[in-house]
Amino acid sequence: MTSKLRLTIDPISCTGHGLCADLLPELIELDEWGYPIIGDSVPPGLAAHARRAVNACPSLALRLNRAAT
Amino acid sequence: MSRPVAGQLAAPQRGAELRRLTLGWHHSDRAATLREHADRYGPAPLGRISRHDLLGHVEAAGLTGRGGAGFPTGTKMRTVASKRGPAVVVANGMESEPASEKDQALLARAPHLVLDGIALAAEAVGASEAHLCLARTRDWLIDIVAAAVGERQQAGLDRVPVSVHDLPHHYVSSEETSLVHWLNGGEAKPVTTPPRPFERGVGKRPTLIDNVETLAHVALIARYGARWFSEAGRAGATGTMLTTVTGAVRQPGVYEVEAGATVAGVLSLAGLDAGSEAVLIGGYFGTWHDISAVGGLPLTAAGLKQAGGAPGAGVLFALPPGSCGLAEAARIMRFLASQGAQQCGPCMFGLPAISDDMAQLAAGRPDGDPLGRMQRRFGVISGRGACRHPDGAVRMAASAVRTFAADAHSHARRRPCLASHRGGSRTSILPVPRPWAEQEWR
Numbered sequence: 437m438t439s440k441l442r443l444t445i446d447p448i449s450c451t452g453h454g455l456c457a458d459l460l461p462e463l464i465e466l467d468e469w470g471y472p473i474i475g476d477s478v479p480p481g482l483a484a485h486a487r488r489a490v491n492a493c494p495s496l497a498l499r500l501n502r503a504a505t
Numbered sequence: 506m507s508r509p510v511a512g513q514l515a516a517p518q519r520g521a522e523l524r525r526l527t528l529g530w531h532h533s534d535r536a537a538t539l540r541e542h543a544d545r546y547g548p549a550p551l552g553r554i555s556r557h558d559l560l561g562h563v564e565a566a567g568l569t570g571r572g573g574a575g576f577p578t579g580t581k582m583r584t585v586a587s588k589r590g591p592a593v594v595v596a597n598g599m600e601s602e603p604a605s606e607k608d609q610a611l612l613a614r615a616p617h618l619v620l621d622g623i624a625l626a627a628e629a630v631g632a633s634e635a636h637l638c639l640a641r642t643r644d645w646l647i648d649i650v651a652a653a654v655g656e657r658q659q660a661g662l663d664r665v666p667v668s669v670h671d672l673p674h675h676y677v678s679s680e681e682t683s684l685v686h687w688l689n690g691g692e693a694k695p696v697t698t699p700p701r702p703f704e705r706g707v708g709k710r711p712t713l714i715d716n717v718e719t720l721a722h723v724a725l726i727a728r729y730g731a732r733w734f735s736e737a738g739r740a741g742a743t744g745t746m747l748t749t750v751t752g753a754v755r756q757p758g759v760y761e762v763e764a765g766a767t768v769a770g771v772l773s774l775a776g777l778d779a780g781s782e783a784v785l786i787g788g789y790f791g792t793w794h795d796i797s798a799v800g801g802l803p804l805t806a807a808g809l810k811q812a813g814g815a816p817g818a819g820v821l822f823a824l825p826p827g828s829c830g831l832a833e834a835a836r837i838m839r840f841l842a843s844q845g846a847q848q849c850g851p852c853m854f855g856l857p858a859i860s861d862d863m864a865q866l867a868a869g870r871p872d873g874d875p876l877g878r879m880q881r882r883f884g885v886i887s888g889r890g891a892c893r894h895p896d897g898a899v900r901m902a903a904s905a906v907r908t909f910a911a912d913a914h915s916h917a918r919r920r921p922c923l924a925s926h927r928g929g930s931r932t933s934i935l936p937v938p939r940p941w942a943e944q945e946w947r
Contacts, residue, residue, distance in 0.1 A: 446697050447849035448891045467885050468858075471850035 572716030599679030622720025676844035739765030780826030787817025834905030869921025
């Protein structure tokens with residue numbers, strides 16, 4: 437069985453600090469108001485970076501989920 | 506097992522119109538009493554129909570939610586019924602869509618049809634409590650419904666008690682997670698899902714949330730059966746639906762039509778002004794279209810999909826000849842931008858930004874390139890809120906720019922149409938885009 441990692445944002449918790457886009461620019465960009473726009477699935481090579489971005493979120497709004505495929 | 510009697514309800518029909526829920530409304534301008542209700546429809550089969558049969562009838566009838574999302578009601582009921590522990594039923598009578606009046610009209614004329622539906626749904630899903638949610642600003646409606654609940658208590662009709670609630674009246678308060686959050690003691694604001702209410706809703710229990718019109722249809726399906734229900738309906742849709750028709754029509758109001766009736770068929774019931782060229786389908790959360798392009802399409806999710814529309818809660822607004830569609834859309838957008846719960850960034854900042862773009866465009870006083878900014882912003886806001894508020898607002902704005910494309914380009918070149926110059930009176934056709942006075946969320 438394979439599984440893939442997905443990034444999700446709780447939009448109510450997110451306050452637009454923007455740290456996630458600094459730490460993971462490959463998958464996250466900020467809109468004109470500073471809120472993150474995320475790429476859906478995380479390639480295996482970026483898993484460690486994604487975890488770091490999740491841990492750095494001051495609002496605990498960014499999450500990494502493992503979705504079965 | 507009960508035996509539904511097909512054809513028991515002989516309903517008058519005219520064009521696309523078919524009166525079932527609205528039977529007898531033209532005889533009376535007040536709520537039907539419990540006795541009048543029973544005379545009209547016969548008694549509800551409460552306690553005389555098994556859970557199994559009722560779920561089967563609702564599924565076989567093909568009933569879909571009449572609140573806007575259009576999800577199959579039987580599927581939702583069966584999902585809630587299959588969860589462990591006693592369930593909760595919530596009837597959504599908030600009707601926060603400003604252009605819609607059908608739920609208020611239904612509750613004001615036939616409250617017992619809705620209350621029958623709540624009682625039957627409670628039996629079908631194994632609920633031990635039921636709630637009916639209304640907007641706090643409508644005292645008159647709360648009084649009517651409370652009186653009807655009182656009549657039923659005196660008659661000892663309902664096994665499951667129904668509590669009537671008055672919730673803060675905001676556009677997003679009618680969202681189903683808002684209802685659950687408020688009933689659980691919080692603010693009437695949407696919350697992040699999952700869990701969805703059918704898994705963990707009121708009191709952490711599995712919760713069935715249905716629009717009041719949907720529940721009224723359940724009350725008739727339980728009486729007359731799935732076959733009777735689906736004798737009406739066209740283009741793959743079954744039953745009847747309530748619509749609110751406003752704008753450039755001779756007789757604006759609530760019309761009950763066969764599900765699947767065409768857009769033109771419904772507009773003509775209300776006496777469409779032949780000069781009207783555009784229609785807003787689905788209300789403030791809906792989409793603008795050229796009448797010539799959608800007139801022949803069924804007013805269903807499947808039928809309107811090709812045109813990028815959806816019936817929503819069944820609202821049709823015909824744009825009066827001589828009015829500016831961009832100006833109307835800008836006013837709706839300003840309202841929607843003001844009606845967010847101020848929780849999610851893309852909605853909190855994105856909708857006011859689009860609203861400013863639209864206002865500049867409508868006035869023919871562009872600062873830079875509002876059309877270009879809007880197109881870019883349309884692409885990044887949808888799907889990024891906890892609820893669908895930003896998605897609906899963006900869809901409405903995008904449809905206006907698409908439908909009134911020629912106007913939009915002249916307005917962007919500082920050549921606004923004549924209608925948008927005339928100021929308030931000619932363009933202020935749609936009801937209530939002033940934000941409600943309501944400040945409270947609890």
